[in-house]
Amino acid sequence: MSALDFQSLGLSEQQWSRIKELANSLSPEQALWLSGYFAGMDYRLREAGSSGQLPSGKSIGKGADGEVAARPISILFGSETGNSRELASALASGLRVEGCDISLQAMGDYKPRELKSEHDVLIVTSTHGEGDPPATALDFFEFLESKKAPELPHLRYSVLALGDSTYEQFCEAGKRLDRRLEQLGAERLVNRVDCDVDYEDTAADWIRTVTERLKESNDRAQLGDGAADDISSLNPASAAIFDQSNPFEASVIDNFVLTGRGSSKETRHVELSVEGSGLGFEPGDALGIYARNDPRLVEKILESLEMAADAEIVIDGEPRRLDVALSESFELTSGTTRFINKWAELTEAEELDALRGKEQASERAAFLERNHIIDIVSRFPAKGINPNEFIAGLRQMRPRLYSIASSSAFAPDEVHLTVATVRYPLNGEERSGIATGHIADFCETEAMLPVYIQPNPRFRLAADDTPILMVGAGTGVAPFRAFMQEREVRGTSGRSWLVFGERNFHTDFLYQTEWQQWLRDRRLNQMDVAFSRDQSAKAYVQHRLAERSRDVLAWLEEGATLYVCGGRNLAPAIHATLTQILKQEGGHSDVSAAEYLGAMQSDSRYQIDVY
Known part of the structure; x- marks a missing residue:
């Protein structure tokens, strides 16, 4: 469809862009279901006719010109693993069907100054570490908690906070937003709800309460009964054959130790068959696994x-x-x-x-x-x-997410993972992580694992002709293997540079032969490695970047997209190194270096995936 075609339908460029992005992420089964979903919406709206009455008895408000009008509602989410995004999307989908004018945005994409123009804002956010907001929401929190934040006497809001009660600062990010919005004069539409890791029922109750409160107070669009009975009823994607609530039983094709004899770590390469599942994924996405207790x-x-x-x-x-x-x-x-x-x-x-x-x-x-x-x-x-x-005292089993280490174009019907087995002594016994221990000890060939795809739209492979600089530590190299496989299949022209770090060269160089083959084929143009325990002075990936500071700045100036993947301590170390490179090689001040990196993040040229 041409630009003229979609504009003639009354679609904005932003709406058309979202439609294309959604369409490219759907499996055939999801696309078929979604076509029926929108057909149903069309029927409901046409049946409403000039009376504004929906077939079910629900009504839609009208503007002064007689056109159907709906109260604008903004839904914002801050997400690390995708749970907040899924819940926010579920809420948005359900409210749209009920006639509401919904804007759904990640906090990182939202301009917080616009809060002064909002009427109703619904917020879903997770908490990272010891009470911190998700990395993608830091700018939103910084603005809201600063003196720049405007008074918000006309704003109604509600917060759904996700967290983990094993941390002392349980749901603190959501609590911070709730407190600050109240200080700025905003009115709570519904009291904040705090969710533990088994959040489904609690979140569904919040969604139901918010919907009912909007029904009572919305003077422009009357919402019908029965909305938000549960999360799945609000989320069109839940009708997909296999998802988080209905995982696919994948069979193990291969499962072997990647690290060499004598390594201080056990890192495994796992290959799973998803043939017949209809599961689609892109490089950068994650696989959710429901493991079993030992x-x-x-x-x-x-x-x-x-x-x-x-x-x-x-x-x-x-x-x-x-x-x-x-x-x-x-x-x-x-x-x-x-x-x-x-x-x-x-x-x-x-x-x-x-x-x-x-x-x-x-x-x-x-x-x-x-x-x-x-x-x-x-x-x-x-x-x-x-x-x-x-x-009654236990928490529900939660899925674990692992970056997918393969491209579906390169290895159809398969998903590859790079998994570091967690083992440690406690009270005189050897203990293991639930998922990594299960994968290592009980997932031989043909064993079955319940899995689903967790999209990661904030960690996406750049255009084929764009240079990419990939910084990965340990199992953080997994998505970059998927990137390179994808680029190999596409035959892309964009340059690629890998900076990889682990403990020891001889035992921990993950996928060494594959990287070397890509170097020989000139698909990988440059590779730098940092093995921290091969010398007396520890060397990490940030040190390699500092050593190649002139080249790093040249790549960034040429439009390269920078990716960082690894443990949580990696991101701040890389950010500090990049700041120093910009100051040293580019003559930037602290302020202009921060602006430079901030602009890269806004343009999706600086993407971070940490765990």
Whole structure:
């Protein structure tokens, strides 16, 4: 369709751009479903006719000219793993169907000065680390909490905060926004809701409450009953065959250790078959995996609690065997504040009771760091409790996200992962991470793993002719392998530069032969490596960038897109190094260097994916 065609339909360039972006991300099954979804919307609006009445009895408000009007609502999200984005998208989809004029934006893309012109703002945000906002939302928070923020007496708002109760600053990012908006004079549409990692039911309640409040107070568009009954009813993408709520059972094709003999780490390469799933993904996306608890741990907990494996419990109205539920549905390693409180009630143990309350936050955190759930139930036994009392203190099993290390164009019907196995001693025993331990110890060839695709639109491969500078530490090299495979299939002309870091050259050079082959083929134009433990002075990827500072600036000046992927400490180290390079080689001040990097981020030329 030409520009004239879409404009003749009344679509703006921004709307057309969003439609194209959505269309390119859909599987055939999703596209088919979505066509029916919009056809249904068309029918509903046509049936409303001049009366403004929808077939279901719902009404749409009218403007002075008789055209259908809807109250404008802005939905903003700050997301690290994609959960906030999914919930915000679900809310937006449902409210649009109900006749609301919705603007959905990431906080990083939103101009916060526009808040003074808003009427209703709904915010969904996660918390990163110890109370910090997501990296992509830092500018929004900085503005709102500064003296530049305007008074907002005409604004109504509500905040859905996502977090993890194992952290002391639980949902602090959402709390900060809630407090600040109140200070600026805004009115709460609905009180803030704080969600733990098992957020689905709590989030659905917030969505339902927000929708009902809008129905009561919206004098331009009356919303109908029954909206937001659950998250899936609001989200058209949930009708896809396989997604987070309905994962695909992928079979393991291969699973082997990448690191060499004598390495201080165990990093694995895992290949999964997704043939027949219809799952589509782009380089930069992640794979969500629902792992299982170690069966030996399940057995030890049942033995400690003196509970039968075949005891029946009910989850979401469905009967389940206790051992199966403990294996698949609940996290059984690290304890939480909720578990401490519950177990203190059941056991009446004075030591546990002394850990309860906000005043004991630091002592409780130290205790939970030293003790897993098995340690707590073994040390403080509770006799005669029923299984439902025990699981009431547990949190639901959450999926783990891993950057996809392959291109679907290069390896159709497959997803490759680069997984660092987490193992550590605790209380005289070797412990493992839930997902990485499951993958390493129980996922041999033909084993099955429930998976889904988690899109990552903020980490996207640049245009074919654009130079790319990829900085990866450890398993952070995974998406760059996908980038190079994609560029190989496309036969692109854009230059590529990899800066890779790990511990030791001889044991930890992940995918070494592949990088060297791409170098020989001139698909990879430059590679620098940093192996931190091969010499007395530690060397990291930021040091390699500093050593090549003149080349780094030249690439950036030529329009290269810079990618950073690795552990959370990597991003600030790289940012500081880039700032120094701009000052040293480009003559920038601290202020102009910050503006330079900020402009790169705004133009999607500086993309970060940390975990």
